[in-house]
Amino acid sequence: MKISRVSLFRKSLSYVGGRYTWGRGNYLESGKSTVVMIETDNGLQGVGEFCPCGENYMDAHSEGTESSAKLLAPKLLGQDPRQLTRSIAYTRA
Numbered sequence: 001m002k003i004s005r006v007s008l009f010r011k012s013l014s015y016v017g018g019r020y021t022w023g024r025g026n027y028l029e030s031g032k033s034t035v036v037m038i039e040t041d042n043g044l045q046g047v048g049e050f051c052p053c054g055e056n057y058m059d060a061h062s063e064g065t066e067s068s069a070k071l072l073a074p075k076l077l078g079q080d081p082r083q084l085t086r087s088i089a090y091t092r093a
Contacts (some may be wrong), residue, residue: 005039006073032064
């Protein structure tokens with residue numbers, strides 16, 4: 001079994017009650033959710049989601065998820081998804 005495809009989806013999700021408020025009058029009305037789907041050559045799929053409350057303090061929290069997924073996805077292609085403890089080295093081209 002090998003990883004054959006990695007798909008990335010982004011969605012803005014509204015906060016229940018309309019807005020998330022914290023100190024000094026700051027607020028957000030939606031949060032950015034990132035969903036990653038990994039597919040294998042035998043049809044199995046796995047899905048994970050990251051939806052931080054982090055944009056309240058630093059937009060890079062959710063933006064970093066998408067950026068890292070784009071960098072790591074090519075390294076995952078062709079790998080066995082059952083090897084959970086195996087590390088894959090990332091090197092810039």
